[in-house]
Amino acid sequence: MLESITVKSAATYDAKGIQIDSLRKINFLYGANGCGKTTLSKLIYSPADTVYSNCHLGWRGNLPVNALVYNKDFRERNFGKGKMDGVFTLGQATKEDINAIEKMQSELAEIKDKGIEKKHTLEKQEEIKSKGDNDFKEAVWVDIYKENEDEFREAFRGFMKKDSFRDKILYEFKSNKETLSTIKELKEKSQTIFGKIPTSLSLVSKIEFKRLLEIESDKILKNKIIGKADVSIAGLIQKLNLNDWVNEGRNYIAENEICPFCQQKTISENFKKQLEDYFDESFTKDTTRVKELSDEYNRLSQNLQSLLDQIESQQKSNSDSKLKIESFSALLKTLISQFVTNKELLGNKGKEPSRSIELVSTKVQLEDIQKLIDECNVEVKAHNDIVNDYTNQKNYLIRAIWKYLIEGHRGTIEAFMKKQEGLEKGIQVLQKQHKDLQENYIKLNKKIKEANKNVTSVQHSVDEINRTLKSYGFLNFEIVPSKKEPNQYQIQREDGSIAESTLSEGEATFISFLYYLQLTKGSTKEESITEERILVIDDPISSLDSNILFVVSSLIKEIIKSIKQNIGSIKQLILLTHNVYFHKEVSFVDGRTPKNGDTHYWIIRKNNSVSSIQAFEMKNPIQSSYELLWKELSNSSKNSGITIQNTMRRIIENYFKILGKYADDDLIKSFDNHQEQEICRSLVCWINDGSHGLPDDLYVEQQDAIIERYFEVFKQIFVKMGHEEHYKMMFRVLMDEKIDVA
Template sequence: MVNFTHLDSILFALKATFSQNLELIALKQKEPSRVITLTNTTDIIRSFNAELTKVNDLINEHNYFVDNFTKERSILINEIWKFFASEYDTTIARHIDTINGIKSAIKNLKRKRDETAEKYKTVKKEIVNLENSVTSVTPTINEINRLLKGYGFTNFQIQEVKDNKNHYQIVRENGETAKTTLSEGETTFITFLYYMQLIKGSFHPNGITADRVLVIDDPVSSLDSGVLFVVSTLLRDVFTDIHTRKGAIKQVILLTHNVYFHKEIAFLDKHCKWRNNVKYLVLRKRDNVSSIQDYGEQNPIKSSYELLWTELRSKSQHSCVVIQNIMRRIIENYFLILGGISPEVILEKFNNYEERAVCRSLLSWVNDGSHSLPDDLFVEISDDQLNRNMAVFKDIFYKMGQEAHYEMMMQMKEKEDESCINNV
């Protein structure tokens, strides 16, 4: 870089020396006899020339870089990379080793993938061969007969047809064919058991492991309550297998118009693992036009007892008298009818006079059989009185050791179909 300040100072000194020498020469001209001594400017001129040389060198260097910009830029970039390589050679070497390790791992994984693909092809061929070699229906016969015997159907069983491979028939205890003598309930039940075995396999060898969706239409239309429970239990086992991704079944579409079967199969307590995977729909047909109403996770079928609790939870939408009567009907159904508990036992749990009076008010209407208006039931009560009645209503369940039932029925976020009692 050019030091113009130093150059200016040299030039200033040179000019000053020249001026001083000119003054001495002028004095000599006036007085020729005077002896004068001029200041030597050689050193100053030499210094000035040296600075000019530096400036010219810088100019030439600059012009060179301008004329050779691309070449010099490339040289600079290479020098920078050499610097980085020198400063970070250890890090770069470690990074290269990591890359080489990754490449080696990828190569090994590809090799294992190819080996696994070959093994998969081999196993798949073995599965096909095994499926083709499965000619016995004995496991299916044994399982159906076990279920029949376990659930009380002992007057008939399944038997393999000896002259017809992979076929079986229904026979009585004496060996006679029972196909034409089975009742409607027996036919429905054994058909369902056969279906439950069929869903584990296939009619075709190559379809045993295929994914499937089950569509079951009213499997309990003619069955008694005992078999209804059996069918429900078997289906719930299928639901559990779907939830745990066990087996080839991925979804079940269950259709029914049997309210009792619906209540049994749709009972989902808080311990049910697949309760959030259930969806309810109602299929209707009017004027030969079918429609489906989607209820999501909300069960549209409720018992009258459950409806009472639903109304109680939405008390803000009803009058005080309606809420009062709802509480009395709940107490009547749960404690008096189902529990067989007398009103006196409930009253003895209350020591506070006011609470005891409210409790007696709720129970006195129950004693009248819900058909007459008691003396202590007013046409309308205040909100404060209703809140006191609600508190006593809650205390009745807690004092009788039924707080779990109260909390379950009053929880807004719980499934509304959770219940500890049957239809009333």
């Protein structure tokens, strides 16, 4: 069934166009000539025409149905060539054959309805799945992409659109097997890999300080170096603790006999010998060793300090340095201070060998510095490994980032995938069921077509057309078989001449419509006579006289009745007309059914050469003048007393006087007693007076009370005359109008 029609940029329809929604089984579209009705019928007949490229037909379940369109083009196609194709119908088929075909048609319709329902369910499930997919897409975009795009933008390259990002999340969730890293690790690696393309770094030189520590702990530095104790002057020197002083003075007496201490010629060879014996070889050896240790320590510490200064300078200037430079500089500063102290102590020991000294241990500082260098070199090595294997390391980091992201949102992803998998399974089941129904439909439809071929007949359609023509007084022509071509028919007059070119316009219109009606029951092809179809009828009474108008409306009402009762292959009717009387006649069912859910109404209008449409749904917008009088009573509260009086007068005149041939006295005498008769007489006088004159002031002041009283008398006239049912029927119309207005 056709559910909607969209018409844009065609004929009198502009780019905005019109939308006809909620089409029902029976659809009446009224409009004046030239307002765009025929455009609608042509669109339905040929929707693929490029003229209607901006138009659209909305079919139930997206399943188009064969549309039989009756309009001027139909008449030209079928009667412009002087002959017509034969119409196959079930004709003289046996009751058993017809029942069998009808049963199969019923089964086919049931399969089709199930298919449409199944497709609707399938589309709904697909819509739910699509919505879930869109919701998930938005969620991961906001919660994952937006939250991490600054840190991991490089990992997101190629997936910076919502659809591709969602697909990447699902892919990584299923396939990523990387070890989970911390966010800190990922950020650190990202700075190296995702920054500028990294270059190799040099390892920081290791330091050697073993010998320095050995010197600092050498026992000789703690020993007091003094002369030989068994020499005569030893006692005095040691008693006075003049060991270092005397040793220093020896340098002055080697070539001089004057004592450097008393400045007298007191230095004898014996005294010299005692000094030499006191400061013997052992003393000389120890002091020499102290000097050597001091010189070596100064040299090693200076070299080490220079190396560390160089490392500090280089690493401070390297923005990619892995050395903890602040800690390194603090340790180096302390170390230099320790070196200064130890050098001073060693200098003192050289001057005063008898002094016991203990150097400041630099072990902790040097080991801490070495630890920083080792840590730095570990990172440099890792950095250089990345540089040397940049592509692999970058790919690994990207996988690690995706692993971290999906693990952080595992619950959301799992819930989505579980729901979507469930929906997908359901969709696959529905798709299979829908496919099975389609296959069953094709098989049964083929079977019906084969059955149709065996029982169809063209002659039945010809007989039906001729019978109808004779029934309605068209006696001077009939349909006869063509003598030249099979299944072709012509219109022949009583004298045997072909009547095609001599038919009046009204005759041609009527016979073409009868031919169309046979097509609605059958087909020009044997196998398709029982296929479902919709009818589109555009002004079928054009050029017909008033008598034929009622014939056509009667024939169409029979079709309407069968459609409503779901009998036969016709499933929908769209009727377009400009004739008010025909519209009123063909849309009238009975007085008891003013509205019907299977029937909808529209009016098409054209203003400034542009067509528009107004929907009235179940409410018939075309009413008779008599109905409009009753409708006028529904507005009694808004109208003057004069209007109401005139309305009541016209209703009574139309119904009782003109149609019923009753006089005023007949209405008055219908009341039982004299009092009631006088009340009725007063109503008649009131409505006649109000219709033909102006009331005085007093009369106007009492109008509300009078109107209310005479409404009741108005009703009683119908009751007393035996027409209460008519009053109730029309009053129901009146009340319906009130409800609609409310």
